[in-house]
Amino acid sequence: MQPAGTPLDPHHFHARGGTLQRAAGSTSPDWWRDAVFYQIYVRSFADGNGDGVGDLPGIRSRLPYLAELGVDALWITPFYPSPMADHGYDVADPRDVEPVFGDLAEFDALLAEAHALGLRVTIDLVPNHSSDQHEWFQAALAAAPGSPERARYLFRDGRGPDGAEPPNNWPSVFGGPAWTRVPDGQWYLHIFAPEQPDLNFANPEVIADLEETMRFWLDRGVDGFRIDVAHGMAKPEGLPDMVPLEDTGLLADHAPGDHRFDQDGVHAVHRRIRAVLDEYPGTMAVGEIWLQDDDRLAQYIREDELQLAFNFKLLTAEWDVDALRLAITHSLETVAGTPAPACWVLSNHDRPRHVTRYGGGAVGLRRARAAALLQLALPGAAYVYNGDELGMPDVDLPEEVLQDPIWERSGRTERGRDACRVPVPWSGTEPSYGFSSRPDTWLPMPEGWAALTVAAQLGDPSSIQSLYRNALATRRASAAFAGEELEWLPAPDGCLAFRRPGGLVCLLNLSGAAVPLPEGRVLLASADVGDGTLADDAAVWLTA
Incomplete structure (x- = not known):
């Protein structure tokens, strides 16, 4: 049996001009159906000019790493001119680049180099609101x-x-x-901060401007958009009072009484968005839609609306076999009967990282390794947040460095989202670990991350980074991942198992004890399976 972490044949890479290049991905206009997207939180990915803030030159410098990792596409968070009241999601000009991050020429160069490496590039669209400086x-x-x-x-x-x-x-x-x-x-x-006034999408001028923004970036060659607050935009006639809710945050379960989100009129906006995308074959959009109701969520991925919608049930599920199975079942039920595949997320810039959610430390890391194989075995598209592949945890930041507007707006009772936005460590033994040429960064990086860096993990075949690299290579190369269906298989208590139509079997063990491996050839495992068993908090991929 193949031990966990054994490198696979890297035939999908080849050297060209001294740079590691990846063979181009799918040329199908529906490339996004099973793509793995890598979310880049611009401020925290890589700093190219030494000011302690991530930027477009930093992203460019790390494109070969992303190609070697094996992702198919990038999602880059907002890099537009902004006063940064909400770190870029307050957009002052949606058709330019914030000087802190670079300029349009730098973006064009990034796009060209990414495409040359076989990476598609999608960017954030923030239609619900503008900056108050717009x-x-x-x-x-x-x-x-x-x-x-x-x-x-x-x-x-x-x-x-x-x-x-x-x-x-x-x-x-x-x-x-x-x-x-x-x-x-x-x-x-302003559904968000006072610096983010909501736009009125009942005004034809507003939707026309959104279409102009889309064409501006599509004409430059972007491959699609992630649409921020895609269940916003529409507001009910007369703006009536809403039913008071216990949890009013973006990530709450927005019941029908919450008039701020998921109004029927929002679908007219998405049909206009789709009409523009259809002018550019091979482009796509994914919506950020925080809804628990499967039927309501499914409306956003009808034939003439979004190609993909984030389903956050896997992200919000506890590390529990019943909760995970329920999350998968509901996610697949949402897309059943729609043209869209499922779209899986474990972490992003708005939620605690899953290493931390799953218990932190060695336990959280072990579970995160298993979760990676679970996510990447599921049919459909997958999104990986920068640092997921390194097993990055949340960071307990001192109060004086917190920057998320939630901290001040809540009267300093909610710490906000900064803990999951700390910069990515690349190399070295001290902050800023190669993220920047200076030690102090926009959010401070902790001591003790030397083993977490990309450089340290690339040289370790047992690291979570090596696991991700092998998993992405296997997913790309193996016919076992074919098909968009999933068949649940009998499994020991505390385990879940499923088979894909192409023959892939994924077994996840949360039983508290090792279980025997099923019959089959091991493709990859999150822990050593050399003794013929799968450890607790581990996952394995097999084929017949």
Whole structure:
């Protein structure tokens, strides 16, 4: 049997011009159906100019690493001009590059080099809101109530004496009310921070501008978009009060009474988005949609809407065999009857990293290794967050360095998302571990990460990075991964097992004790299986 971590034949790489190149991926216009995307949180991936903040030159310098890792496509988080009230998700100009990150020429070079390496590039689209520094919003503040400038946003008169109360009871995702009053007495809606006013998609000018933004980047050659808050955009007529909710954050289960999200009118926006994408064959969009209801989520991936929708059930599931199986079942039920495949996520820039969620330390890492094989064995597309392949944990940051707006907006009661956004360690034994030429970075990197670096793990065939590399190579090369269906197989108590139509069998053991390996040839395992058993908190791939 092949021991865990044994390198596979790297036939899908070849040297060209002294640079490690990967043979081009699928040329099918539906390449995204089984693609593995790598999420790059720009500020935290690689710093190319030595200011302690990740940037586009940093990404360019690491493209050969990503090609060698074996991912198919990149998702790059916002790099547009922004005051950074929400680290780029407050966009002041959606058709340019923030100088902290580079310029348009640098982006074009990144895109060309990624394509030459066989990597597709997708970027964030942030349609729900703009920055309060966007020229449109500045014009709205300077204009009178009822003006065309204000009609691009959601300005309303207040309630109560002298309009001193907000127009309705909607809360902000980041804490406090979703309304801010301007000097002339009107209020404007912001589902997120006050620096992120919501746009009014009932205004034809707003949707036309979104289409212009899409064409700007598609004409440059991007391969698609990740759509931020894709269940936002539409608001109910009259903006009525909503049912008070115990949890009002973005990641909550948005029930029908939450008027901020998942209004029926949002689907008209997605049909317009899809119509633009259809002008550029081979491009795609994936939606960030936090919904628990399978049927509601399925509406976003109808024939004329999004190609993919993140299903976060795997990300939110406990490390429990019943919870994981239920998450997989619901995710597959969501896409059944739609043209879309499933889309699997374990971590991202908004949630605690799964090494930490699964217990942290050696236990969390062992489980994260198993989870990687589980995720990559499932039919459909998969998203890997930068650092997942290194087993990065969350970092317990001191309060004085926290930057997420949730920290201040919650009255410093919620620490926000900074813990999962600490920069990626590349090499060396001290901060900043090759991330930057300087030791201090935009979020501080902890001591003791020498063994976590890319350089250390590349040289270790038993590392989680080597496991990811082997898993991605196997997934790409093996016919066992064919088909978009999944058949559950009988498994020992505390285990789950399934078979793909191409013949792949995945067994995950959470029983608390080792279990015998099924019959078959071992393709890859997250722990040593040389004794014919699969350890607790481990997963294995087999074929007949």
